[in-house]
Amino acid sequence: MTFSIVGRSADGLSLGVAVASKFLAVGAAVPAAEADVGAVATQSHANLAYRVQGLAMLRTGTTAADTIAGLTAADPGRATRQLGVVGREGAGATFTGDECFAWAGGVAGDGYAIQGNILTGADVVHDMEAAWLASAEPSGGASLARRLLAALAAGDRAGGDSRGRQSAALFVVRRAAGYGGLSDVEVDLRVDDDPDPVTRLGELVELWELYFQKPDPATLLPLTGALAEEVAQRLESVGFADLAGWAGVENLEERLVEGAVDPLVLAHLRAATPDVTAN
Known part of the structure; x- marks a missing residue:
């Protein structure tokens, strides 16, 4: 059967x-x-x-x-x-x-x-x-x-x-x-x-x-400079002060890495905040 x-x-x-x-x-x-x-x-x-x-x-x-x-x-x-x-x-x-x-x-x-x-x-x-x-x-x-x-x-x-x-x-x-x-x-x-x-x-x-699934270390992006500013702006637009808070709500906490961002998490954040244009 x-x-x-x-x-x-x-x-x-x-x-x-x-x-x-x-x-x-x-x-x-x-x-x-x-x-x-x-x-x-x-x-x-x-x-x-x-x-x-x-x-x-x-x-x-x-x-x-x-x-x-x-x-x-x-x-x-x-x-x-x-x-x-x-x-x-x-x-x-x-x-x-x-x-x-x-x-x-x-x-x-x-x-x-x-x-x-x-x-x-x-x-x-x-x-x-x-x-x-x-x-x-x-x-x-x-x-x-x-x-x-x-x-x-x-x-x-x-x-x-x-x-x-x-x-x-x-x-x-x-x-x-x-x-x-x-x-x-x-x-x-x-x-x-x-x-x-x-x-x-x-x-x-x-x-x-x-x-x-845990993120691939080889693909992680350093959360510094212009990327850090973009992430902060996008998080602020949806009412979050940090990435951990937003990721927890989105059930992406297993993909968090201190000082870096997983490209899949970043793509998810960008899709959730399409009206935000990074400086």
């Missing part, structure tokens, strides 16, 4: 799941991940206990393949299950029970596992794998959220769930990468009921990057 990818970032620090399905609120059932531990996707008559049990096994250093072996061996309903697992290191692993509805199957490799059932065909998982591998280039590659999204979108373009589209989700964890550095949940986005959920999920990722 679902196609998903479980993945680990190139540096090994981020772990996550992207999933889509003709199923209401698939993000409430399929994904689970824990920073510095691993990630799990359970689907096709999903056994939700796999999420807690799988992470518990990964926490002890059990490999992805052995985690799947342990989970399915103890489950009398394993023939109807599908499962993907990635640990903090090594190859990912995927499992498809013999009684999953066709087309069903998966692929796995170093740091990823891709699986789906009731798909339009094998091209869905193979296109997802190709997109995942391609997004790692050039050196450094894209963020894990973007890599997972790219793979999910490739599966969607290839046909995805043969029954249609309804929901999608993206869940990524990384130590202290959440809001204010006080959570390990870096990305937690869901589209629960939409005719084009993967596209909508992509739009939400763009918003997440704007509001919550």
Whole structure:
């Protein structure tokens, strides 16, 4: 009923799941991940206990393949299950029970596992794998959220769930990468009921990057001279004495840097104050 990818970032620090399905609120059932531990996707008559049990096994250093072996061996309903697992290191692993509805199957490799059932065909998982591998280039590659999204979108373009589209989700964890550095949940986005959920999920990722992603230090602009004067004028025009106050109201506080301004914040400020002309 679902196609998903479980993945680990190139540096090994981020772990996550992207999933889509003709199923209401698939993000409430399929994904689970824990920073510095691993990630799990359970689907096709999903056994939700796999999420807690799988992470518990990964926490002890059990490999992805052995985690799947342990989970399915103890489950009398394993023939109807599908499962993907990635640990903090090594190859990912995927499992498809013999009684999953066709087309069903998966692929796995170093740091990823891709699986789906009731798909339009094998091209869905193979296109997802190709997109995942391609997004790692050039050196450094894209963020894990973007890599997972790219793979999910490739599966969607290839046909995805043969029954249609309804929901999608993206869940990524990384130590202290959440809001204010006080959570390990870096990305937690869901589209629960939409005719084009993967596209909508992509739009939400763009918003997440704007509001919550830390700015690129290489792009920061020194808040001095004429630029500082312009920013002050624009802030005054909307009733703020400093950038921090305005950014807090606009939900851009995660992009603030002392003594500098993020170009995205500056663009947002300029768009909000179109009638102000800097001296």
